[in-house]
Amino acid sequence: MPQSLFLVAYDGTETQVVDAAIRFAKRQGAALFVVHVLEWSPYSFLTQEELAQRHKVRQAELAKAEEVVMRPLLAKIREEGVTAEGIVRHGNPADVIVALAKEKGAELILGGRSNRLSDRVFGGVASGLAQSSPIPVMIIP
Amino acid sequence: MVPTQRALLRLLALTMCFIFHAATANAGTIDENINAAVASVTGPFVSFIFSSFPGTNFPWIVLWLIIAATIFTIYFGFIQIRGFGLAIALVKGDYSKPEEAGEVSHFQALTTALSGTVGLGNIAGVAVAISIGGPGATFWMIMAGLMGMASKFTECTLGVKYRNEYPDGTVSGGPMYYLSKGLAEKGLAPLGRVLAVIFAIFCILGSFGGGNMFQANQMHAQVVNVTGGDASYLNGQGWLTGLVMAALVFSVIVGGIKSIARFAERIVPIMALIYLAAGLAILIREYQQIPQALSEIVEGAFTGLGVAGGMVGALIQGFRRAAFSNEAGVGSASIAHAAVRTNEPVTEGFVSLLEPFIDTVVICTMTALVINVSGVLQSDPQTGLYIWNAASGHIATADNLTGVELTSRAFATAFDWFPYVLAVAVILFAFSTMISWSYYGLKAWTYLFGEGKNIELTYKVLFCVFVIIGAAMNLSAVIDFADAAIFAMALINIIGLYILMPVVKREMNSYLARIKSGEVRKTKA
Numbered sequence: 001m002p003q004s005l006f007l008v009a010y011d012g013t014e015t016q017v018v019d020a021a022i023r024f025a026k027r028q029g030a031a032l033f034v035v036h037v038l039e040w041s042p043y044s045f046l047t048q049e050e051l052a053q054r055h056k057v058r059q060a061e062l063a064k065a066e067e068v069v070m071r072p073l074l075a076k077i078r079e080e081g082v083t084a085e086g087i088v089r090h091g092n093p094a095d096v097i098v099a100l101a102k103e104k105g106a107e108l109i110l111g112g113r114s115n116r117l118s119d120r121v122f123g124g125v126a127s128g129l130a131q132s133s134p135i136p137v138m139i140i141p
Numbered sequence: 142m143v144p145t146q147r148a149l150l151r152l153l154a155l156t157m158c159f160i161f162h163a164a165t166a167n168a169g170t171i172d173e174n175i176n177a178a179v180a181s182v183t184g185p186f187v188s189f190i191f192s193s194f195p196g197t198n199f200p201w202i203v204l205w206l207i208i209a210a211t212i213f214t215i216y217f218g219f220i221q222i223r224g225f226g227l228a229i230a231l232v233k234g235d236y237s238k239p240e241e242a243g244e245v246s247h248f249q250a251l252t253t254a255l256s257g258t259v260g261l262g263n264i265a266g267v268a269v270a271i272s273i274g275g276p277g278a279t280f281w282m283i284m285a286g287l288m289g290m291a292s293k294f295t296e297c298t299l300g301v302k303y304r305n306e307y308p309d310g311t312v313s314g315g316p317m318y319y320l321s322k323g324l325a326e327k328g329l330a331p332l333g334r335v336l337a338v339i340f341a342i343f344c345i346l347g348s349f350g351g352g353n354m355f356q357a358n359q360m361h362a363q364v365v366n367v368t369g370g371d372a373s374y375l376n377g378q379g380w381l382t383g384l385v386m387a388a389l390v391f392s393v394i395v396g397g398i399k400s401i402a403r404f405a406e407r408i409v410p411i412m413a414l415i416y417l418a419a420g421l422a423i424l425i426r427e428y429q430q431i432p433q434a435l436s437e438i439v440e441g442a443f444t445g446l447g448v449a450g451g452m453v454g455a456l457i458q459g460f461r462r463a464a465f466s467n468e469a470g471v472g473s474a475s476i477a478h479a480a481v482r483t484n485e486p487v488t489e490g491f492v493s494l495l496e497p498f499i500d501t502v503v504i505c506t507m508t509a510l511v512i513n514v515s516g517v518l519q520s521d522p523q524t525g526l527y528i529w530n531a532a533s534g535h536i537a538t539a540d541n542l543t544g545v546e547l548t549s550r551a552f553a554t555a556f557d558w559f560p561y562v563l564a565v566a567v568i569l570f571a572f573s574t575m576i577s578w579s580y581y582g583l584k585a586w587t588y589l590f591g592e593g594k595n596i597e598l599t600y601k602v603l604f605c606v607f608v609i610i611g612a613a614m615n616l617s618a619v620i621d622f623a624d625a626a627i628f629a630m631a632l633i634n635i636i637g638l639y640i641l642m643p644v645v646k647r648e649m650n651s652y653l654a655r656i657k658s659g660e661v662r663k664t665k666a
Contacts, residue, residue: 040243042234042237042242042248045249045252046253048480051250051253052311052312052313054244054245054480054482055244055312089240090242090243091242096239096242
C-alpha cells in the first residue's frame, strides 16, 4: 500500500498547523505536501505598466515565498523525519488547495483558521475548504 | 544627462512663453489664441489625411479602413461570429492553466485595453457623428464596429506574437515590433523598419490628439456645462481646467502615484455600467419611440434623411467615429494586449475581438439610441426631414449643442440630474483614457529615442502640456487633429496587417484544429 499523503495549507504564520501536521504524519506514517497560496484574482484590475511588468513581479513573488516561507518550513518538517514536498502558487486559496489535493491524491487537508473579522463574518479560507473539499478537512485552531 | 535636462528646461520655457504669448497677444481670450496658434500648425496635416478622392467628398482614409475591415472579415471567415463563443470562454479563464496563475490573464488584458478605448469617443464622438451624419450614422457605426472586430483580432494576435521580452521579464509589444520583426521575417526588413518608425511618430501624435486633447476638450465642455453653461466662470477658460487635469496626469505618469490611476480605473467599469443602465432606463421609458428611431437609423443609413451628404455623409461619419472610438485597425490596443502571458498569440486575438463589440456595438449604440429617442435633434414636422444648420455644419439641435453637451442634454430629457453624473463619468473616462494613451505614446517614444529617465520625462511633460492645449481649443479643430493622427496610425498599421495576415491565419487554423482534436482542452469543467 502506498504511503498516505496529507495536504497542509499554510499561510505563512500558522505554526500550530505545521506542528499538528508533523504529529499526525508521524503517527500515521504519512508524507506531507505543503501548499502556500499567494492570493491573486485573474479578474483584478491592472494598469498598463503593471501589465507589462506582471511576469517579472510574479517571478519575484514566487521566489520570495519559496525562500522565506517554503524552504525553511520543508527543512523543519524533514528534520522531524517526515517526508515533505511543497508548492507555492497564485490563486484563490480554497480553490487552489482543493485542486492540488485532488491532483496529488491527498487523504486529508490540514489548515488553520483566521481570526480576521472579515473572515469571521464572510467565512475565510477554512469555510471555503469545508464547503468545496471532496476529502476530509481538519481545522487546527 | 545634462544636455537632455537642459533641452527639457528649454522645452518647458518655450511652452510657458507660448502660453504667455497666447495670453497677452492681441485681444481675445487665452483659449482663442491657443486655438489659432495650434490650428495653423496642424492644418496641413489634417487636410492631407482627410483629402477626398478627386471630384468627390469621400475621404480616401475612410475607404481605406472600410476595405481593410472587409478584407479581414472575409479572409478570416467571419471570425467575429465564429470565434465569439471561444472569446468569452477564454476571458472566463476556461482554458487557463492553474500553474500559470498570477500571470496577466486574458480578462485583465481586455479590461485594461478597454479602459483605454472606452472614453469620450463613446459619449461625445457619437453625438458628433449623429449631429453631422444624422441617425443613419448609427447604422454605419455598428457595421464598422462589427467589421472592426476582425481588424482588432489581426493586430492583437500579431502584437503578442512579435512582442519583445526582456531578460528582466518585462514585455513590450505593438505595431512597432510586429512591423519591424514580422516584415523582416518576410524578407522586407528595410520596409518594416521604415513603417515602424513612421508608425511610432504617428502614435506619438495620436497620443497627443485622440488620446489626450480630445479627451481634455470634451471633459472641459461637460464641466462648463454643469457649472452654469455660458454663465460659468470656466466658460472660455479651458486652459484652467486643462491645468488641473494636467497636474493630475502629471502626478500619475511622472510622480508615479499609482493610487490615483488605480482609483480612476477601478471606477471606470462602474461608471460604464451606470451609463449603460441610465441609457437603458431611458429606452424603456421611451419604448414607443424605439421602432421609429430604428427605422430612422436604417432609413437614414441609405438616404440621409435630408442630412447634407446623404448616405455617404452618414457612412463617413459612422466609420470615422467608430474607428476613433474602438481604435480597430489603429494598432494602439495591441500594445496593451501584448502583455498577456500565453503561448498561443491567437488566443489574445480572440479575446480582443470583444473590444470593438463592447465599445462600439454596445456602448456607442446606447448613446446613439438615447440621442435618437430623446428628440434633441430638430426635424421638420411636415416632411420628417432633419433641419440642417448650415452655419454650424450640423443638424439643428436645442441651443445648437454638439459633442458631449448634446449627449448630456439627451440624457437630461429623462433625468435632470444626469448631467452631473455624466460630468463625473466624463472626467474619469477622460482621465483613464489619457493614462492609457500616455503609455502607448511613451512606448512609441522610447522605440524611437531609446529608454532613459530624461527621454521618458520629456515625453511625459509634453503630454501634460497637450492636456492644457486640448482643453483650451475648440471642438472641431481638436477633433480634426485627433482624427487625423489616429487615422495616420491606421494607414501604416494596416499595410503591415495585410503583409502579415497569413501568419495570423496559420496561427488561427492551427489553434482551432487543436481545439477540435481535443489537444487544447478546457481546464474547467
